[in-house]
Amino acid sequence: MIKIFIDFDGTITRQDVGDALFVRFGGKKCLDYINEYRNEKISAVDCFYSECNECIDIDKNKLNEFLDAQEIDSSFIEFYSFCKRNDIMPFILSDGMDYYLDRILKNHGITEIPFFANHLELTPLDGSLKVSFKPSFPFTDETCDRCACCKRNHMLTLSAEDDIIIYIGEGYSDRCPVHYADIVFAKDELQTYCRQQNVSYFEYRGFADITKRLEILLDNKQSKKHFGLKKRRQAQLAAREVFLGG
Numbered sequence: 001m002i003k004i005f006i007d008f009d010g011t012i013t014r015q016d017v018g019d020a021l022f023v024r025f026g027g028k029k030c031l032d033y034i035n036e037y038r039n040e041k042i043s044a045v046d047c048f049y050s051e052c053n054e055c056i057d058i059d060k061n062k063l064n065e066f067l068d069a070q071e072i073d074s075s076f077i078e079f080y081s082f083c084k085r086n087d088i089m090p091f092i093l094s095d096g097m098d099y100y101l102d103r104i105l106k107n108h109g110i111t112e113i114p115f116f117a118n119h120l121e122l123t124p125l126d127g128s129l130k131v132s133f134k135p136s137f138p139f140t141d142e143t144c145d146r147c148a149c150c151k152r153n154h155m156l157t158l159s160a161e162d163d164i165i166i167y168i169g170e171g172y173s174d175r176c177p178v179h180y181a182d183i184v185f186a187k188d189e190l191q192t193y194c195r196q197q198n199v200s201y202f203e204y205r206g207f208a209d210i211t212k213r214l215e216i217l218l219d220n221k222q223s224k225k226h227f228g229l230k231k232r233r234q235a236q237l238a239a240r241e242v243f244l245g246g
């Protein structure tokens, strides 16, 4: 079976909603935290705690208005129909917060794709519409503090050994999972990372490009050439190391 794991912020959505949300509601200090995280000075969990601390007295209506204005890639819905028609199982893996993923996906009628993210609780203040943010992190990996929601672990536990694993992403939290994927679609800074790490990838600008590429790869598979749609040796070895506790 083919399984596709997809980043959310900046991949399905046009912009990084998480970063934009924290800067919009928590102020410029959040940008510093984000940079410290990207420069590997603090962990993702610490970054989120600091960002949430900056977000005080948030007007829930304004927050929802902000989320309702977020756009997604216009070809994502067609890509999802393509997956359904071809028995390809998509999952969304995000190091963002479930509150906004859930709202944005529902806004666009996407209710069937399982997603995994960090948890954000909105706690009402004094019975008003003002809320504070309380984050929690159900999917951390105890041996790694880079990401809060470990995409690699989800990918490996949701796949069987002979599944073809496809990964689609663009940014920092996609660096780790590309090492475990058989086929990678990369844009923006993830391309640079893949080149540096010798991970081969298809470049894309939007989901229409990915659909087109997958049509070709599936065609080749049906004609038994198996060009492209095959297990990647390096990814298999990387996964084996994880299971052996390496």
Ligand SMILES: [Mg+2]
Residues within 6 Å of the ligand: 007, 008, 009, 010, 011, 016, 170, 171, 172
């Ligand atoms: Mg992203």
